[in-house]
Amino acid sequence: MSVSVNKLTKLYGEQRALDEISFKANPGGILGFLGPNGAGKTTTMKILTCYLSQTSGSATVCGHDVTTDSLAVRKLVGYLPEHNPLYKDMYLREYLAFAAGANRVENAKSRIKELIEVTGLGRESHKRIGALSKGYRQRVGLAQAMLHDPKVLILDEPTSGLDPNQLAEIRSLIKKLGQEKTVIFSTHIMQEVQALCDRVIIIDRGKLVADDPIEKLKRRLSGDRSLLVAFDKLADPQKLRSIPGVARVETNPEGFSYRLYLDAKADPRAEVFRFAVQNELVLLGMQAEDLSVEEVFRALTNSNAGSKATV
Structure with a gap:
């Protein structure tokens, strides 16, 4: 089991950003992580990547607890946050070399060359990051997340800002990664969920309202x-x-x-x-x-009864 979350709760004062959510994610699959704005998606991902601590409950990555063994967890996780934090004054290759050093990546030069090719950054690799379009910056963030060959990839809006050609390429890459790694994929683009994900988790107001394969949810x-x-x-x-x-x-x-x-x-x-x-x-x-993923999403998040749906 790559990722295991058990009764995870996060409080901000009196507000429950997460309310005892539980789920598991296995290797060799892409888990779609959906919810309205403010539902608790980003909070969950930040806890899994050790950026935030939970109020109660537990979460493990490849058997390592995110609270007591956070350094081991960070080595196993690649994270692309929604707002991709990049050093815009650095050149693309320079930035990836910096990230490779921070992650102690062996054979860094060959790994950087491989990822530039895989993510389609070759024509832009001589530029400063600040001179890149939003779509290419997303690619740089994805390359950075993959540099240390993590077992778990957590991607928050990875296809944001991509044109149709770039979208097809990155979608194909994520599908390939999902065959061998655990991929948790958050997006507001429902077509992406339908095209990429094997299973979908939907949270609303901090509560888990669905956890099923897409086709089962529709049925x-x-x-x-x-x-x-x-x-x-x-x-x-x-x-x-x-x-x-x-x-x-x-x-x-x-x-x-x-x-x-x-x-x-x-x-x-x-x-x-x-x-x-x-x-x-x-x-x-x-x-x-047939119901679309968007219709499923709207049905579940508009009629949340405060517990996991039994529809």
Whole structure:
């Protein structure tokens, strides 16, 4: 177990930034860490990286306690904070050499060369950090987090400021890292969560409200499953309703499309095709509708009942 958090609590005066949250993160996976602003995400990450101490509860990284064995934890964790702290007057290679020295990285020159290539910094490597765009500064921060080859990577908004091409490259890199390391990935970009993460934790007002694989979260929240179908002309809603597995039918008044709400575990797609043939209709489209990660996030954080969701 790479990261283990047990009943972690953090108080700022009377405010509970974290309220007894517990979760585990294993190697070989990317854990999405989501929550509204002020939910406690950054506080949790700062505790795991030994920047803050908790009020109560415990957290370990690769078996080392963040309170009693913080030096060992720091050696095992690479951290890219949301507000990437860089020395803007330093040249890119100079900064990475400085960070390598601070982390006592062996074969620092070859490691820096490798990471400049991996993070796509080659064309910019001769520049001062202050002359780099926000996207390239993010890459420098990511390279710094990876310099000492940590077992755990904690990335807070790592894709912020990247253009679409840079986004694809960094996404691919994070996916590759997730195959061998433990990656905890915090972002407000829901498409990134859906594209990268194997599992999602959602916290709201300091409490854990969800901890599940993405697809399981969607299934638990979806309630009414539906199938959107379109024909070349009007169909009889009553006949559509008679298809096995269809609970009810919603008609689109502006076209020849229909939303079929389904019984639990029903899959009537073959029956819909037969219906079209039998009624001399051309089936123009058929699509199972699914909740997006954003819809899951909004459903959980807008209706927080103060404990882990059982939706």
